Amino acid sequence: MTALGTFFDGIGLGGEVLGLLWLVPALPLAAFLVLVLGGKWLPRRAIASLGAGSVGLAAVLAVVVAAVFLTDYPADGTFSQTLWTWLSSGGLQPTMTFHLDRLSLVMMLVCTGVGFLILVYAAGYMAEDPGYRRFFVYMDLFLFFMLVLVLADDLLLLFLGWEGVGLCSYLLIGFWYRDPANGLAARKAFIVTRVGDAAFIAGLLVLFTELGATGIGELMDAAAEHWPVGSVPAVAAAMLLLGGAVGKSAQLPLQVWLPDAMAGPTPVSALIHAATMVTAGVYLIARLLPLYELAPAVLTLIGAIGALTLVLAAFAAIGSHDIKRILAYSTISQVGYMIMALGVGAVSAAMFHLVSHAFFKALLFLCAGAVIQSLGGEHDVRRMGGLWRRRPLTFIGFLAGAASLAAVPLVTAGYYSKELILSEALASGGSAGRLLWLAGTVGALLTGMYAFRSVFMVFLGRPKTGITDRPGLSMRLPILVLAVLALMGGLIDMPTLLGGLDHVRNPEQSTQWLTEAISVAAGLLGILAAYVAFATGPGSLLPRWLEDFAGAGLGFDWVYDRLFVQPSLALVRVIRNDPVDQSLEGLGRAVGRAHRWLSATQTGRLRWYASATAMGGVLVVGAMMLLSVQS
Amino acid sequence: MTPIPPDHALYVAAALFALGLTGVLARRNLLFVLMSLEVMLNAAGLAFVAGGARWGQADGQIMFLLVLTLAAAEVAIGLALLLAVHLRVGSLDGDLLSRLRG
Numbered sequence: 001m002t003a004l005g006t007f008f009d010g011i012g013l014g015g016e017v018l019g020l021l022w023l024v025p026a027l028p029l030a031a032f033l034v035l036v037l038g039g040k041w042l043p044r045r046a047i048a049s050l051g052a053g054s055v056g057l058a059a060v061l062a063v064v065v066a067a068v069f070l071t072d073y074p075a076d077g078t079f080s081q082t083l084w085t086w087l088s089s090g091g092l093q094p095t096m097t098f099h100l101d102r103l104s105l106v107m108m109l110v111c112t113g114v115g116f117l118i119l120v121y122a123a124g125y126m127a128e129d130p131g132y133r134r135f136f137v138y139m140d141l142f143l144f145f146m147l148v149l150v151l152a153d154d155l156l157l158l159f160l161g162w163e164g165v166g167l168c169s170y171l172l173i174g175f176w177y178r179d180p181a182n183g184l185a186a187r188k189a190f191i192v193t194r195v196g197d198a199a200f201i202a203g204l205l206v207l208f209t210e211l212g213a214t215g216i217g218e219l220m221d222a223a224a225e226h227w228p229v230g231s232v233p234a235v236a237a238a239m240l241l242l243g244g245a246v247g248k249s250a251q252l253p254l255q256v257w258l259p260d261a262m263a264g265p266t267p268v269s270a271l272i273h274a275a276t277m278v279t280a281g282v283y284l285i286a287r288l289l290p291l292y293e294l295a296p297a298v299l300t301l302i303g304a305i306g307a308l309t310l311v312l313a314a315f316a317a318i319g320s321h322d323i324k325r326i327l328a329y330s331t332i333s334q335v336g337y338m339i340m341a342l343g344v345g346a347v348s349a350a351m352f353h354l355v356s357h358a359f360f361k362a363l364l365f366l367c368a369g370a371v372i373q374s375l376g377g378e379h380d381v382r383r384m385g386g387l388w389r390r391r392p393l394t395f396i397g398f399l400a401g402a403a404s405l406a407a408v409p410l411v412t413a414g415y416y417s418k419e420l421i422l423s424e425a426l427a428s429g430g431s432a433g434r435l436l437w438l439a440g441t442v443g444a445l446l447t448g449m450y451a452f453r454s455v456f457m458v459f460l461g462r463p464k465t466g467i468t469d470r471p472g473l474s475m476r477l478p479i480l481v482l483a484v485l486a487l488m489g490g491l492i493d494m495p496t497l498l499g500g501l502d503h504v505r506n507p508e509q510s511t512q513w514l515t516e517a518i519s520v521a522a523g524l525l526g527i528l529a530a531y532v533a534f535a536t537g538p539g540s541l542l543p544r545w546l547e548d549f550a551g552a553g554l555g556f557d558w559v560y561d562r563l564f565v566q567p568s569l570a571l572v573r574v575i576r577n578d579p580v581d582q583s584l585e586g587l588g589r590a591v592g593r594a595h596r597w598l599s600a601t602q603t604g605r606l607r608w609y610a611s612a613t614a615m616g617g618v619l620v621v622g623a624m625m626l627l628s629v630q631s
Numbered sequence: 632m633t634p635i636p637p638d639h640a641l642y643v644a645a646a647l648f649a650l651g652l653t654g655v656l657a658r659r660n661l662l663f664v665l666m667s668l669e670v671m672l673n674a675a676g677l678a679f680v681a682g683g684a685r686w687g688q689a690d691g692q693i694m695f696l697l698v699l700t701l702a703a704a705e706v707a708i709g710l711a712l713l714l715a716v717h718l719r720v721g722s723l724d725g726d727l728l729s730r731l732r733g
Binding site for chain 1: 725
């Protein structure tokens with residue numbers, strides 16, 4: 001590292017390289033623009049190399065920037081690059097500023113690196129799709145917005161990226177829009193995350209009106225200065241921003257959109273709904289941790305949400321049969337681990353798990369995509385089997401991913417990050433810490449069960465269906481790279497890298513080996529249970545009724561349907577004919593009817609008019625006489 | 632010679648008016664309608680004169696002169712219209728002229 005730093009300094013690029021930071025998000029944006037405006041005339045090969053190549057270039061640049069940043073460490077640990085003032089309106093002056101610290105550095109590397117691998121994979125996976133260009137357009141746009149989100153120094157700019165990735169998520173879930181079910185899933189994802197985003201906006205407004213700034217650094221300083229711990233505006237802002245994070249990261253109670261989001265193409269599920277976008281909520285809370293330190297009650301709530309989510313989602317994964325839904329529930333569960341880690345202030349553990357999760361979950365999705373494509377679009381694990389002999393690389397990749405997911409000790413990245421989270425949870429002390437640890441351990445047991453249930457059902461046993469063409473090189477290479485990362489990623493010394501960000505209280509080292517052994521045993525026990533269930537029966541780990549209940553998302557969809565969807569639809573049915581408009585329509589109809597009546601009196605006969613006039617005269621005179629008599 | 636009581640004059644005027652109105656409403660020939668209108672105008676004129684005699688004022692007679700002028704003008708226009716109608720329709724039946732029916 002130091003050698004690299006001297007190398008850059010030697011060629012006089014030390015400062016200039018960091019100045020290239022803006023290019024990292026700009027490269028995907030440029031590819032997006034070229035593909036949108038001129039992609040029609042490009043051949044498929046050029047579309048793929050432009051779409052994936054730009055991200056690859058961004059990844060290389062990100063690595064270079066990271067190397068320079070870490071060797072030539074700036075004094076205050078951050079690097080900011082202001083491009084221009086976004087808008088200037090009174091006190092509101094958000095700037096287009098990119099901010100680099102160790103947190104955003106890690107996220108930037110994950111987004112570009114994993115993004116590049118997935119796009120390479122997609123170049124092969126989507127080869128037959130008529131929407132090839134559209135796919136890369138959306139993906140590049142997504143990566144641009146994701147990088148804006150990650151690098152934003154201003155909360156409003158972060159929100160721009162936040163909404164942008166939401167838009168791209170919507171577009172990509174509904175990528176195969178000819179099937180109405182996919183459009184429905186896309187709308188569901190958009191609307192459910194919108195609930196969280198509304199809270200995000202409200203939280204942003206609370207921060208801005210109370211503190212008069214939108215820059216994240218300024219906000220955190222001002223909050224620490226003006227607000228005592230537990231004060232009302234701090235708790236309100238923390239709660240509202242948590243709502244945004246919960247929506248985006250698919251945590252309880254807004255987790256219902258993610259399983260349905262699997263309607264999109266598999267590379268989309270890998271990139272957006274596993275590796276990057278759904279972890280944006282974790283990143284947001286990590287960035288704003290100084291604010292959350294001012295609201296300890298909210299931190300406790302975050303821990304509880306994470307713990308509850310990780311157990312429930314893992315349970316739902318056991319009952320699912322669609323391979324992508326299993327992975328979706330698994331994502332919810334693993335993000336739950338990260339959220340739980342944030343709840344005890346362990347940012348480095350959360351980010352470590354975020355990175356290893358990005359590796360192994362992207363790997364699992366890519367392998368699942370290869371499996372699905374090999375079996376001609378089959379999603380149901382009950383109709384798969386015996387693939388290990390004919391798809392050895394996919395099998396090894398999936399096995400590596402599942403092992404990392406189930407935290408198989410010592411050889412996987414997931415083991416190191418998950419153990420770190422569990423020990424940090426326990427170290428946070430008290431019965432709350434022990435409860436979080438217990439939830440995490442139960443989650444580890446369930447994780448081992450569902451992860452290896454799908455491994456056994458898909459790859460072992462006897463083949464049940466025919467098999468089509470094998471995945472091309474562009475699909476096998478990313479699987480190989482990610483498999484290595486999923487296993488070796490634990491060697492990255494993330495806690496040291498992110499050490500300065502932690503707010504962990506009082507770690508108790510003495511009992512650590514025992515609790516660690518228990519949680520490791522839980523994971524292995526889950527794997528064993530999955531094997532026993534597979535070897536002795538149809539692979540179900542639960543009784544039938546419980547399995548149906550778990551597979552249906554634990555009834556959340558049902559409850560939300562009754563509680564929100566149906567009343568909304570009823571309201572829509574009432575107002576679809578616009579009652580207010582109806583009253584005005586009635587006025588119009590009354591005028592029309594009066595017109596018909598009155599025009600009937602216009603007979604065109606002179607004598608009729610004369611007699612009407614005479615009658616009128618008689619009436620008027622009669623009335624006048626009566627009145628004069630009375631007075 | 633006892634003066635005619637104003638009541639009687641008014642009764643005659645009312646009777647004339649009613650006759651004229653009946654003519655206007657009942658006759659279809661426009662010429663007769665016009666004549667009935669004249670009768671109604673004269674009924675009104677008679678009522679003015681009777682009123683003027685009752686209060687010994689000249690106003691009633693002045694109003695009658697006005698009514699006469701009005702009647703003359705009305706007849707002039709009315710007869711011209713009548714001729715035009717007869718030229719156009721070939722008949723003086725007022726009920727035939729119903730093109731403005733709603």
